[in-house]
Amino acid sequence: MSTTAAQGFVAAGVTAGIKASGRPDLALVVNTGPDKVCAAVYTSNRFQAAPVLWSKGVTASGVLDAVVLNSGGANACTGADGLADSKATAQLVASAIGTTPDRVAVCSTGLIGVRLPMDAITRGVSIAAETLDAQGGSDAAQAIMTTDTVPKTAVESVDGWTVGGMAKGAGMLAPALATMLVVVTTDAVLTAAEADAALREATRLTFDRTDSDGCMSTNDTVILMASGASGVRPSTEAFTEALTAVCGDLASQLLADAEGAAHDIAIHVEKAATEDDALDVARCIARSNLFKCAVFGNDPNWGRVLAAAGTSKATFDPDAVSVSFNGVEVFTSGGLGADRSLVDLKSSRDVDVTVDLAAGDAYATVWTNDLTYDYVKENAEYSS
Amino acid sequence: MSTTAAQGFVAAGVTAGIKASGRPDLALVVNTGPDKVCAAVYTSNRFQAAPVLWSKGVTASGVLDAVVLNSGGANACTGADGLADSKATAQLVASAIGTTPDRVAVCSTGLIGVRLPMDAITRGVSIAAETLDAQGGSDAAQAIMTTDTVPKTAVESVDGWTVGGMAKGAGMLAPALATMLVVVTTDAVLTAAEADAALREATRLTFDRTDSDGCMSTNDTVILMASGASGVRPSTEAFTEALTAVCGDLASQLLADAEGAAHDIAIHVEKAATEDDALDVARCIARSNLFKCAVFGNDPNWGRVLAAAGTSKATFDPDAVSVSFNGVEVFTSGGLGADRSLVDLKSSRDVDVTVDLAAGDAYATVWTNDLTYDYVKENAEYSS
Structure with missing residues (x-):
């Protein structure tokens, strides 16, 4: 169930036509509230892809309505044009779900140095917005795969609230994050500061200590969204523990699917x-x-x-x-x-x-x- | 001609029986003077092999009569027993050539964590001492090979004086030196301080910038011996330039023979x-x-x-x-x-x-x- 295991989220995974293979390549995860809290951590690579630059600006506010993710192109090292493409993608999503672009994060994965086909992105966002569903988490997890052989999802349910997530990544995994896109959702009631502290601790102990090949990507992103839909406010310790469990589970799935590994x-x-x-x-x-x-x-x-x-x-x-x-x-x-x-x-x-x-x-x-x-x-x- | 290209050196390479293959596995390079100047640099790995610990103590004086090198066993991570073996090897050489062990450096290469067969070392030192020859540099370069496919030697002759050397190494090459043993000789007239400064500059620009696989060994050693036999005292700049050329030539040979490389x-x-x-x-x-x-x-x-x-x-x-x-x-x-x-x-x-x-x-x-x-x-x- 991945990102739709927690209450207050709808998701979709569709074929936009970015990948030549015709496989699903665009995912959308929307927080339907009542809270719209977020936190995020990003690659520390000095060359940051356009979607990372865009999303960093957006998530700094601690408020987010949606994340749109595409596979089939990393939109990295594409300069000002690439940044404009990320912004345009956010605008497309904002129009489709009725919000403003500064509340929409964008993630991309695939080949570096190639512009995204914006006609395909436009079509994909439109289809995704129409198919958003409270059961859509699995489709979303499928649509972000690149060289992954299996989708990666994890869920922890604790005392009336839930943390669930999805991840993509298979190789190029390194400290300070990897080539991976991760979206984790929860229906726990959290402030943005609590979400940020819990996410930093959880990633420090999990993704940051996952080192497949020492190579750090330009696109790594982990986004946490909290809807508060459960009405339950867990303790900081309990929430951090559950979040760390979900992140650890996803990290171990990333390594288990690492390119070519035998051990x-x-x-x-x-x-x-x-x-x-x-x-x-x-x-x-x-x-x-x-x-x-x-x-x-x-x-x-x-x-x-x-x-x-x-x-x-x-x-x-x-x-x-x-x-x-x-x-x-x-x-x-x-x-x-x-x-x-x-x-x-x-x-x-x-x-x-x-x-x-x-x-x-x-x-x-x-x-x-x-x-x-x-x-x-x-x-x-x-x-x- | 490697280590015997310069005047004032004799060398040998023999089969001691350390390697199961029966290939040559023990080399001896002796400075016949008149000067007995030396300088050396070693691996910065925290786990230093016994021969590195021994040779560091010996070469610190700036005076050296001989270097004995074996392939077929690294004598690394062998504790106090391993250190005793290195000292015993130096004593064998000292007796054979008529000097004291504190003027004999020892280098070893091969498998980590295995004691050296001291009976084979004893036999090898004896044979090597008997076959020392002013043309023995090529045999010495052969005897230090492990996975190397070719021996590595280099010579620079400048205005009446010469720098020559030999190296072994094929992979496990990394900054701050690699799995490599290098002996360079010269008949230029140098003080120990001049030799040390020139060697540090030459290795900084060559071996230290050779990075085959990022893996630093426990045994890396580069030893320079100066006999003064040419009677010529070159300028610091000229000597450093010739030494850097020899080290650069050897470093490029090491990389060209790196295990499995195609480029x-x-x-x-x-x-x-x-x-x-x-x-x-x-x-x-x-x-x-x-x-x-x-x-x-x-x-x-x-x-x-x-x-x-x-x-x-x-x-x-x-x-x-x-x-x-x-x-x-x-x-x-x-x-x-x-x-x-x-x-x-x-x-x-x-x-x-x-x-x-x-x-x-x-x-x-x-x-x-x-x-x-x-x-x-x-x-x-x-x-x-």
């Missing part, structure tokens, strides 16, 4: 001096191509884990560090541990790597995947 | 506010797996170049940036440039990517290669 890898760094240290070490490991190739080869290569950890700036004593693969400690307190043949990486897609820094009590997890022939194939043959 | 890529960043900015942008691009896959697919994907540049902290206006592939400006001052079909990446291994930041007068070049099926294959199947 899903969780890198846990424990007993770090600080959480930042734990994160630094985990990211260094998640970005090591040599480590990622070893996992593809089912090799619990702790030497490559250490070599990657050794490039971090974290505080630790190399002679005190331990490394485990799937619970088998293959490197213990700076020396050889259990034999690597005891580790089985073949039986499951899931790989757990735990690094004990013996430097404190902080910890962090980063999720990544292995580096495979199919990753190279998809990214050598598919332009983005 | 050699030079990333030039121009008109940066500072050299550090130029380097930051070039490194971000060199480490983008998406960009590297695109080059493998012969796709001049400037969108991926921009997305990678956009993750840097360099000063620039995204709307003023231009990107060229092999001289064809496909992105001009923040907007679409020439059609990408005008770029030919198929006819040559060499790819030039130039990014104009329009922010100043500084520039830097980083050399890398593409990401291919064969890179994944070699690094999934070969443990290191």
